[in-house]
Amino acid sequence: MDLIRHLRYFVAVAEHRHFGRAAASLGVTQPPVSQGLRRLERHLGLQLVDRTSVGATLTEAGAALLPRARLIVDDSTRLLADAAQLFGAAAGLRWGAIPELDDEILSRCTVALRAAMTQSDAPLTTVTKGTTALLDDLRRGILDIAVVAHPSVLADLEAGPIIAVNRNVVVPAAHRIANTKSPRAQMLSDLTLATTPREDNPPAHDLLMDGLRRHGLDASLQSASTHRDVSAMVATGTCFGLATPTATVHTGTSHLRMLVEEVALRVRIVTAPGRDLGDLVHALDRELLRNRA
CATH class of the missing domain: 3.40.190.10 (Periplasmic binding protein-like II)
Known part of the structure; x- marks a missing residue:
């Protein structure tokens, strides 16, 4: 169990008295916070918060442990900062x-x-x-x-604003969609999507797949992490993929500007x-x- 992370979840819930607001303050979704706090409670053998329909309140045990939890979380942040500075100076x-x-x-x-x-x-x-x-x-x-x-x-972690980077749809050069003036998502239905594996980042993967499904495309998948991997698979004539705007257009492939909002790479x-x-x-x-x- 990641004790520091789960203590951080506990401190956030205690401060905000609400799982949703605690998750927002940490830059995460609500399920990891709720699940992490339950893991912490099981690990400690204590119930730290009472869950209600309108939020969360501290139990007697939670109130007693909160000051120590804050100290541990704050100390861990300072330790990481000090270590990062030492590491940065050397490396x-x-x-x-x-x-x-x-x-x-x-x-x-x-x-x-x-x-x-x-x-x-x-x-x-x-x-x-x-x-x-x-x-x-x-x-x-x-x-x-x-x-x-x-x-x-x-x-x-500390994160900046979301930046949406353009991506083109990479298709086989001989496929009918490559020479169509008005390409549509459903024209890709006979091709497999070559893309990064879901375990690389489940939330972003699911967001992409949901966007394609809204356009009637429920594609089967093959794992392809880099543009070279994607191009090699697309060149076989059986796959399509995605590529950022300055990616090389390799032999046997075409890059199409379509599904602009759905396939944009948000970073x-x-x-x-x-x-x-x-x-x-x-x-x-x-x-x-x-x-x-």
Whole structure:
């Protein structure tokens, strides 16, 4: 059990007296907060809050433990901040991005970060991983800053505004939709969607699939994380995929501008707690906004 995270949920519920407001203050949805608090109660063998139709109130045990819980949460935040500063001084800057961003966007962001770094000769390390893995690395102090997909569970982390990045639909060049003046979602029904696996970030994956279903497209899936993976699968003639705007159009594929709102890649810039990375966040934000939907 992640004791610190669950204590943070408890403190938020105690302060807001409401699960929904507590979740909003943490930047997460309500179910993880409710489930996490129940896990904490089972772990402690105590009921910490009374759940009512209008919110939550502290039990006697919850009121007794709340001051200590606050101290632990505050101390953990300070520890992470101190560790991040020590790690940053020794290791330069480590940043991560989701694989859905194409190589050109990734390169532009890396150049922008290098230009914004105060120490021009400090190491700059770039990694690409799924959203869940990037957020875990941020919490563990392995990364300083990351671009992740939205929505996602951001408890304990600091996040900027949502940026919607354009994406095109990648289809086989020989498929009938590639040469249609008015392409429609249902014309993709004979193709499999090549996309990142759901476990990379379930909320964003489900949001994409719901958007496609609203247009009558309930696609079967194949796992493809990078644009290279997507293009290779699409070139077989049996799949379609999604690509950010500066992605290469490979042989055997076509990029179509359709389903603009549904397939836009919504991202956020997330930083480790306690880090002052304003200039770096601004540099990434500026590059990502060049490709916004």
